Amino acid sequence: MIRIGNASGFYGDRFDAVREMLAGGQLDVLTGDYLAELTMLILGRDLLKDPSRGYARTFLRQMRENLALAKQAGVAIVANAGGLNPAGLATALRELAEELEVPLSVAHVEGDDLRERAQDLGLAVHTADGRELAPLTANAYLGAWGIAEALGAGADIVVTGRVTDASLVVGPAAAHFGWRRTDYDALAGAVVAGHVIECGAQATGGNLAFFTEIGDMTRPGFPIAEVDSDGSSVITKHPGTGGAVTVDSVTAQLLYEIAGPSYAGPDVTARFDTIELHAEDVDRVRISGVRGQEPPARLKVGLNALGGYRNQVTFVLTGLDIEAKAELVQRQLVAALDTAPSELRWSLARTDSTDADTEEGASALLHCVVKDSDPAVVGRAFSGAAIELALASYPGFHVTAPPADATPYGAYGTTFVGAAEVPHVAVLPDGERVDIAPAPETREVAEPDEPASPEPAGSAGSGTTRTAPLGRIAGARSGDKGGTANLGVWVRGAEAWRWLVHTLTVDELKRLLPETADLPVRRYVLPNMLAVNFVIDGILGDGVASQARFDPQAKALGEWLRSRHVEIPEELL
Numbered sequence: 001m002i003r004i005g006n007a008s009g010f011y012g013d014r015f016d017a018v019r020e021m022l023a024g025g026q027l028d029v030l031t032g033d034y035l036a037e038l039t040m041l042i043l044g045r046d047l048l049k050d051p052s053r054g055y056a057r058t059f060l061r062q063m064r065e066n067l068a069l070a071k072q073a074g075v076a077i078v079a080n081a082g083g084l085n086p087a088g089l090a091t092a093l094r095e096l097a098e099e100l101e102v103p104l105s106v107a108h109v110e111g112d113d114l115r116e117r118a119q120d121l122g123l124a125v126h127t128a129d130g131r132e133l134a135p136l137t138a139n140a141y142l143g144a145w146g147i148a149e150a151l152g153a154g155a156d157i158v159v160t161g162r163v164t165d166a167s168l169v170v171g172p173a174a175a176h177f178g179w180r181r182t183d184y185d186a187l188a189g190a191v192v193a194g195h196v197i198e199c200g201a202q203a204t205g206g207n208l209a210f211f212t213e214i215g216d217m218t219r220p221g222f223p224i225a226e227v228d229s230d231g232s233s234v235i236t237k238h239p240g241t242g243g244a245v246t247v248d249s250v251t252a253q254l255l256y257e258i259a260g261p262s263y264a265g266p267d268v269t270a271r272f273d274t275i276e277l278h279a280e281d282v283d284r285v286r287i288s289g290v291r292g293q294e295p296p297a298r299l300k301v302g303l304n305a306l307g308g309y310r311n312q313v314t315f316v317l318t319g320l321d322i323e324a325k326a327e328l329v330q331r332q333l334v335a336a337l338d339t340a341p342s343e344l345r346w347s348l349a350r351t352d353s354t355d356a357d358t359e360e361g362a363s364a365l366l367h368c369v370v371k372d373s374d375p376a377v378v379g380r381a382f383s384g385a386a387i388e389l390a391l392a393s394y395p396g397f398h399v400t401a402p403p404a405d406a407t408p409y410g411a412y413g414t415t416f417v418g419a420a421e422v423p424h425v426a427v428l429p430d431g432e433r434v435d436i437a438p439a440p441e442t443r444e445v446a447e448p449d450e451p452a453s454p455e456p457a458g459s460a461g462s463g464t465t466r467t468a469p470l471g472r473i474a475g476a477r478s479g480d481k482g483g484t485a486n487l488g489v490w491v492r493g494a495e496a497w498r499w500l501v502h503t504l505t506v507d508e509l510k511r512l513l514p515e516t517a518d519l520p521v522r523r524y525v526l527p528n529m530l531a532v533n534f535v536i537d538g539i540l541g542d543g544v545a546s547q548a549r550f551d552p553q554a555k556a557l558g559e560w561l562r563s564r565h566v567e568i569p570e571e572l573l
Helices: 017-023 037-049 057-073 086-100 145-152 167-177 184-197 200-204 247-254 322-336 380-387 494-503 506-512 557-563
Strands: 002-006 029-032 076-079 106-110 137-140 157-160 223-227 233-237 262-264 269-271 276-281 284-288 291-293 298-318 343-349 363-372 407-418 425-427 433-435 465-469 475-481 484-490 521-526 531-536 565-569
Touching (some): 002 167, 029 057, 029 167, 057 076, 086 157, 106 145, 145 167, 145 425, 184 200, 184 223, 184 233, 184 284, 247 475, 247 484, 322 363, 322 380, 475 557, 494 565
Parallel strands (some): 002 029
Antiparallel strands (some): 106 425, 137 298, 233 284, 262 269, 298 363, 298 407, 475 484
16 A cells, blocks of 8 residues: 655645654655645735746745655655646755755646636636636646656656645555556545545544544644555554544545535546445544546636725624614715725624623624725725714724725636646656646536435434434534535434435525525435535635635534534434
8 A cells, every 4th residue: 555644735734744744654655735716816916926936835845844854754745836836836846955955856747727828718707796807817627647657757746736636645546556547446546535635634633523522632633545556545644643533534524525426536536425434443444435437528627816806894783772783884884985886795793692791792793895896995995984983873883903905805716628628747857748648538427416215215213302403413514616615414323314314405404504595505415424415506606715705615604504403303312
């Protein structure tokens, strides 16, 4: 088997994790995932300021501290930290290695960046309010074979631009075992292992619904995938590190940012309805049985654009007459604005309680968010107008922050282009450029509609029930894909599963989460994981950078659902 660790789940993750993983035990490969939808926008703006930037500079600082340790341990490093400039990062790494006198070879993977061809390919961000924006970034999701080619040529470090997160694991495994492009089951198994460890400590108890059951969550360790030649794997972590690897922690991560059972990527479509999980030992969960199919003929392309400018002010409303105070200040602020913003959104958070023993406990928060293409409309003209009400509005007037200027916000979108339209190039340590061909076989990937009578058939529970939070018996994990959120819910036993699959329907979800009531919602059933997954379109507007809602990445959507009260059979409680 090949032992692949992960030391970063996002740009800004624990800096010391690289050293912890290299020094904590044996590894063959150490990966790092630095890219997300928002990160690409950040790197795009960096590149506008300085053409030599566009990559995750944190990774370069981590390598300065750890290159010698990695070389000494014989650990190859694979990371997507190249962002919009993988060639620039590769050059910086070579210069760093020379400065530190650490002999190593560096390769990179490129071709995903489609910015210069955006107009020819018809790439644009279509916003929720009907605008068409030219993309600041446009990156196709490449697969694993460029990474495999680079490692096969002896690279000690491989940096990429936009590849699928799981490719950071699939590439090393494919190179190690000599897999063919059509070894779909093995590739699918590695995709699943990569999906589990890509978000770092989320696989070792981080953000887990049942976190109170984990003994030491002070500093969770980072995950490791021990991948076998058939693609099966064991998820584990270095001994003596915090957190835990359990069936629950792995299930939660498997449900993160997915849609239906067919998990389509550029190299293989992994069937998540074939995954089998087994707790092999303490902190060791085996993943087996994964089946794979041909990938689709088109590659996903992530697009980021500058959507305009935004600003916000939060009014604190304390004590009595909260609703009347909110109505007054809304009316006053709207009347005070010389030019109406293209978007003005109010939300009142009733964080106040009756007869509170602290002033904060007696206070509610009224948020006002404005957006416009003109920064002057939502800049000081807006926040200044809000502050000018200080002595002429509701009793107890104050705000949470001083007046601020407008800040740019982003809009995210996706589209698809034929794989043959996207170059996939491995630039080897000696400078040789190797073109990676598209997948030799493809198929259309279409998720089936949910059957009218979901399995398992039978009663949804019998006997007496009790009103209790759904989270008493169910875990949940939620996340974002552009303007769409997914919300996976799982239980831990056959009887609870029978109840869940018949009870937590789309209609029931909309009842429990009124914010979703008017949105398109799809449900997918995953019996092998005792889970259902909901896909909620449009709840996040134009993506995280547009800040469309209180929780812009839907990270806590699952916890909101778990807190809602439902009728649960006594036998399950």
